[in-house]
Amino acid sequence: MDSRISEPVLGPRSEDTLPASVTTAVKVVIVGGFGVGKTTLVGAVSEIRPLTTEETMTQAGAGVDDIAGVERKTETTVAMDFGRITLSDELVLYLFGTPGQQRFWFLWNGLFEGALGAVVLIDTRRLEDSFDVMCRLEERGVPFVVAINAFPDAPSYPMSELREAMDIPDTVPLIDCDARSRGSSRDALLTLLRYLHTLTTTPPESR
Amino acid sequence: MSDPTHDRPRTWEEGGPERLYVITSGRSVAAEDGPLDVVTLIVTKKDVPGSGMQPEHAAIIHICDYPLSVAEISAYLHLPVSAVTVLLADLLESGHVEARAPIPAASLPDVELLEAVMHGLQNL
Numbered sequence: 473m474d475s476r477i478s479e480p481v482l483g484p485r486s487e488d489t490l491p492a493s494v495t496t497a498v499k500v501v502i503v504g505g506f507g508v509g510k511t512t513l514v515g516a517v518s519e520i521r522p523l524t525t526e527e528t529m530t531q532a533g534a535g536v537d538d539i540a541g542v543e544r545k546t547e548t549t550v551a552m553d554f555g556r557i558t559l560s561d562e563l564v565l566y567l568f569g570t571p572g573q574q575r576f577w578f579l580w581n582g583l584f585e586g587a588l589g590a591v592v593l594i595d596t597r598r599l600e601d602s603f604d605v606m607c608r609l610e611e612r613g614v615p616f617v618v619a620i621n622a623f624p625d626a627p628s629y630p631m632s633e634l635r636e637a638m639d640i641p642d643t644v645p646l647i648d649c650d651a652r653s654r655g656s657s658r659d660a661l662l663t664l665l666r667y668l669h670t671l672t673t674t675p676p677e678s679r
Numbered sequence: 680m681s682d683p684t685h686d687r688p689r690t691w692e693e694g695g696p697e698r699l700y701v702i703t704s705g706r707s708v709a710a711e712d713g714p715l716d717v718v719t720l721i722v723t724k725k726d727v728p729g730s731g732m733q734p735e736h737a738a739i740i741h742i743c744d745y746p747l748s749v750a751e752i753s754a755y756l757h758l759p760v761s762a763v764t765v766l767l768a769d770l771l772e773s774g775h776v777e778a779r780a781p782i783p784a785a786s787l788p789d790v791e792l793l794e795a796v797m798h799g800l801q802n803l
């Protein structure tokens with residue numbers, strides 16, 4: 473047995489508490505491949521140090537009877553970082569960084585549901601990672617913008633070439649972003665919000 | 680610092696499947712059926728006594744003096760969202776906490792809400 477002292481659960485530090493008046497919470501998802509800068513972006517704009525929530529992924533063997541419960545399943549723990557921005561006395565925005573690889577798609581249930589939209593972060597050294605992500609978001613009807621997180625040794629392509637290579641529709645905003653910069657990360661979020669605003673206020677036939 | 684004579688197990692870092700099974704008494708809430716989202720805000724109701732309850736329940740009541748999202752509760756308790764959802768269902772039913780529901784999943788969100796989010800971001 474574990475013999476470490478049982479500490480009281482530490483909640484948020486007093487400076488990290490939300491105003492009691494907050495009534496509405498919205499969420500935006502930052503999605504992208506491994507090491508593309510998701511946590512960096514969340515941390516750059518979050519008012520709290522990014523927190524981590526874990527979910528376990530259960531992989532039962534094919535054809536195994538789950539009810540019998542005899543077969544030992546493998547459990548993998550996947551961490552998801554998130555941050556928070558209090559926008560007003562009533563409104564708070566949560567940002568979730570989630571991996572884009574297919575094996576993590578199980579995390580997306582419940583995460584994208586009710587989300588305003590997503591920022592797809594792209595590293596131009598690994599474009600293929602993002603292709604599946606965008607298809608998947610389209611399938612789910614999640615509106616998204618695409619942000620290119622520029623790494624110093626990454627090849628630089630003209631936007632029009634990237635758009636064509638990745639088959640990004642003309643209507644979907646494609647922007648440059650430095651995930652380390654608060655201003656740049658905030659602008660990526662604003663680009664998403666403006667896009668959502670356009671989608672909401674423009675009748676579908678005139679898009 | 681550790682105290683080997685202290686016999687209460689430290690629960691929060693032991694999120695193994697068996698441990699979670701005990702905490703939630705083997706129950707689970709199907710994500711699509713549950714009313715709780717990762718950003719549903721939970722607040723403790725002031726007037727309900729919390730004595731004699733399971734430590735995990737007591738911990739939630741303790742940290743939700745001010746509103747906290749389900750995701751934050753999960754992070755502070757080191758428990759998966761799925762386990763926290765089960766615990767919260769108990770506390771909602773017993774009236775110890777209240778939930779402030781997030782914006783319901785709609786194909787496109789309300790314009791006024793989007794404008795409020797944009798306005799807040801512009802003021803960052």
Ligand SMILES: Nc1nc2c(ncn2[C@@H]2O[C@H](COP(=O)(O)OP(=O)(O)OP(=O)(O)O)[C@@H](O)[C@H]2O)c(=O)[nH]1
Binds near residue numbers: 507624652
């Ligand atoms: N030069 C440069 N480095 C960056 C940028 N954004 C992130 N990095 C660095 O890239 C590394 C990975 O960034 P993370 O934010 O951890 O990426 P992530 O997407 O959360 O990674 P995983 O969660 O492991 O998939 C870190 O060392 C960052 O400091 C950027 O815009 N420019």
Ligand SMILES: [Mg+2]
Binds near residue numbers: 512553569
């Ligand atoms: Mg990360």
